[in-house]
Amino acid sequence: MCKTHSKITELYCRTDKACICILCFKNDHKSHNVVPLEEEYEAVMAKKDETMANILKMKQCRFEKIAEIENSVDVSQREAEKEKEASEQVFTDLIRSVQRSQAEFVEVIEERCRATKQEAEGFLTELRTEVAELESRSGRLQQLSLSEDHHHFLQSFPTLCSPLKDWTNIGVHSDVCFEAARSAVTLLKQRVDEIVEELPEIKMKRMREHAVDLTFDPDTAFCTLVISQDGKQVRECRHKTECSLQSKEI
Ligand SMILES: [Zn+2]
Ligand SMILES: [Zn+2]
Structure with a gap:
C-alpha cells in the first residue's frame, strides 16, 4: 500500500528505485522510467542466479584478499624481526668498536702521562743531587778560605769548579697534545x-x-584524473566512459 495515497503500489519507478501507486505516478513520476511491478519483479527474478553467482564470486575474491593480506602481514613481521636482529648486530658492533677505540685512546693518554711523570722524576732526582753537591761545595769553599795552607787551597779549588749539567734547554712538556x-x-x-x-x-x-594531509577535489581535477571517493587517491583514467563523465561534470 502507498502510505501517501493508501492505494496498492502496482508500479515500479526504475528512476527512483521505488514501488509507487498510480497517483504517485501521476503526481511525481510522469517523466520517469516506470513499469508495472510484476514486470520489474520478473526482470529482477531473471537476474537472480546471475546476481547470486556474482555475490559468491565477490565473496570468494574477498576471502582470497583476506588470506593474501594476512600472509603479507606475517611475512612483513618476519622480515621486520630479521631486519631488527641484523641492524642490532651492526649497531652493537659499531658501539663495541667505538668503545674499544675509546679505551685505547684513554690508554695512550695515560701511557704518555706516565712517561712524562717518569722523565720528570729522573730530572728532579738529578737536580736534588746537584743541589746537595753545590751545598757541599759552598761549605768546602768556606772551610778552604779559612785555611792557612795555600798549597792545599790551590789543589782543592778546581774540584769546586768542575762543570755541572746545563739545564737551560731541559724541561718537561706539560701539555698533553691530544x-x-x-x-x-x-x-x-x-x-x-x-x-x-x-x-x-x-x-x-x-x-x-x-607529510601533509591532502584531499583532492574531484570538481577541479583535470578530466583524465580519477579521484577516489575519500579524496585520498588519484589515478589516470584509462576508460573513455569515465573520462567523458568527468569532462561532462567539469
Ligand atoms: Zn501513491
Ligand atoms: Zn520516479
Whole structure:
C-alpha cells in the first residue's frame, strides 16, 4: 500500500528505485522510467542466479584478499624481526668498536702521562743531587778560605769548579697534545651521524613525519584524473566512459 495515497503500489519507478501507486505516478513520476511491478519483479527474478553467482564470486575474491593480506602481514613481521636482529648486530658492533677505540685512546693518554711523570722524576732526582753537591761545595769553599795552607787551597779549588749539567734547554712538556686525536674523534662522530641520517629508511620516516594531509577535489581535477571517493587517491583514467563523465561534470 502507498502510505501517501493508501492505494496498492502496482508500479515500479526504475528512476527512483521505488514501488509507487498510480497517483504517485501521476503526481511525481510522469517523466520517469516506470513499469508495472510484476514486470520489474520478473526482470529482477531473471537476474537472480546471475546476481547470486556474482555475490559468491565477490565473496570468494574477498576471502582470497583476506588470506593474501594476512600472509603479507606475517611475512612483513618476519622480515621486520630479521631486519631488527641484523641492524642490532651492526649497531652493537659499531658501539663495541667505538668503545674499544675509546679505551685505547684513554690508554695512550695515560701511557704518555706516565712517561712524562717518569722523565720528570729522573730530572728532579738529578737536580736534588746537584743541589746537595753545590751545598757541599759552598761549605768546602768556606772551610778552604779559612785555611792557612795555600798549597792545599790551590789543589782543592778546581774540584769546586768542575762543570755541572746545563739545564737551560731541559724541561718537561706539560701539555698533553691530544687535540688532533680529539678532533679526529669528533669528525668520526659527525660522519657516523651523517651516514645514519642518509639511511633510506630513516629518510622515508622523516618524510612521513613531515607529510601533509591532502584531499583532492574531484570538481577541479583535470578530466583524465580519477579521484577516489575519500579524496585520498588519484589515478589516470584509462576508460573513455569515465573520462567523458568527468569532462561532462567539469
Ligand atoms: Zn501513491
Ligand atoms: Zn520516479
